[in-house]
Amino acid sequence: MKTGKRNIDIFSLSFLDCICCGFGAIILLFVLSKFAEPVVLGELTEAFSSRIRRMEKELADVRGKARSLDREMTTRVAQLSAEEKRLSRLQGDLSDLQGAFAAARDDARVQNIIQGRLARARQELTDEMRRLLKGAPPPRADSPVGGIPVDSEYIIFIIDTSGSMQANAWGLVQQKMRETLQVYPRVRGIQVMNDMGRYLFPQYRGRWIPDSPARRRAIVSGLGTWRAFSNSSPVEGITAAINTFYAADKKISLYVFGDEFSGSRVQPIVDAIDRINGADSHGGRRVRIHAVGFPVVMEKTSQPGNTGQRFATLMRILCRRNGGTFVGLNGTRP
Template structure:
């Protein structure tokens, strides 16, 4: 009987030890949960504070940027960059007046007209504001006869009218830019104006390259500073080569414009 009592006592003691150990484990776990809760609460509060700080900083930053913009506008009001800085794709775009000379031949109308319209729109976008625009075909015929020998004022409405008229413009062409270039130089050269000509064509089908070059060179002579009366830029549309594989006339136009 004594041995039985001792056995029961040992069982109770082991159970008591187990209970105490379990209680200690539960207390430890509870303590950890409380610490975790406190940390999360602190992080939450810190995040809220930071959000308020960020809002305040954003407001200060916006105000500083506004003040900087106003100051930049004031400082740049009379600023004019060096002419060498006005270059896009190697072409100076500092001209105040621009003349488009467009080949209106059948091949251009049939194969390249969508590209011509896109290219003209892109060129106009390069010049967001100029003092005058004019549009001739390669024969020297004016798109708008009411502006013959005059500059078309540059306004959004005029630009839109030019693009609208270009879509259906159909004038006789001999696929030579000679007449258009000479007309533009004679009609619009002014020593007090920076004028650029943009020539759009797909070929130079007839005539002497050297003859055209010499004649244009005489009209577009250099001044005492060695600068030409007008700048001439060319954009080639090799549609005949794409359609027929014939590269001769397209190459002639390229040679003419490089001369």
């Protein structure tokens, strides 16, 4: 038996087959990966493009909302600035009013004391005065001043605030207001309304304005800027004044300042006032009605039956029937 070592050839056919198979597998994997890569890249590209488009649209929406919010913020900032200026102005006005109110209150307190002393002094007759007045008829409480009875303790002004009055006679209106108040040195209450029943001082709606020199000045001053709507007819104001302020224990006088009556008929108005301002058992009315006629319309036209003449006719009748006096002025200048 012959023995010996067998030579092994590493580069045999089997080895080469294995090597070729391995390289073939690698090449196949490489080919397969390169074939699928464009498909994957296309899908990824489409997905990213779609996402980019969606984000661009969202960005455009966000930018639009941001511009809208910027505009709104600019508007709000402007409004805030305006409100701050208005608040500052109102705070200044409040300070002025508080100061004026404090001064007026002190002034009113002093004036009340002085007027109270004067009233007591007038009422206390000396022996000499009694001797001189002995046998003379006692003065009447309702003695007229310039033809106007001044026995009332409460007075209401009803003023035509129409454009014709404002433009042509407003300075004279303020003057006649001052003169009328001077006729009443002291009353218990005052009120000022326009011919539509609107108040000069809305805070005193339905209430009497307490009388004092400071408040009288405020009334005359307030007329300067009063621009209430008017239909140039005193009927509504007279009706509102009687219905609101009449009281059996109060003596009240109405003063109607006007230049025209826009209604067409006088008698229905007279009848309506008679119903709400009825007479008592002695013939006295609930309130007196006085009137001052400003010839604004009459100065512009002399045609018979115009609104100025109708006002004079109406108020003469109302004043005569309601215990008052009608005064017709001959000019519109103070």
